[in-house]
Amino acid sequence: MSRKSRVPVAAGEADWITTDPVNAMRTVIQRLIPAGKSRIESAAMSVGMSVRTLQRRLAEMGVSYSDLVDEVRLAHALTLIDDHSIKLWEISRRLGYADAANFDRAFRRWTGHSPSQVRAFDRKSRIDLIKRRASVSAPASRSDRK
Structure with a gap:
């Protein structure tokens, strides 16, 4: 550069x-x-x-840039999903996804659930999911995914 x-x-x-x-x-x-x-x-x-x-x-430091982007997007997604006035397509746009389907796939990879499933969870279940994700420093690296 x-x-x-x-x-x-x-x-x-x-x-x-x-x-x-x-x-x-x-x-x-x-x-x-x-x-x-x-x-x-x-x-x-x-x-x-x-x-x-x-x-x-x-x-x-043992991390890749794409892992950090995933981590930041997940944290922001979980915050936005808690606000039911924000549509899921709007969340995907705010997170920089070209369409909601790409966001849905990434979210499922991160959490094992779709965004709409997580949104339907009661508040305690969402908090538990966030705590479980927080105990993991970042989403699995691309090399760990099969």
């Missing part, structure tokens, strides 16, 4: 990304998803790194 194409990093953000890259990337991803720019190229540019450097930093 050329110097010209890098986005300036906010004061203090350079240290932040080097000291805690996983949490830094979660925050970056949270900002990028609503803008529809959750691709790794956008994240790398926003922190002033090349894609490869970002991949290496995350690999050193």
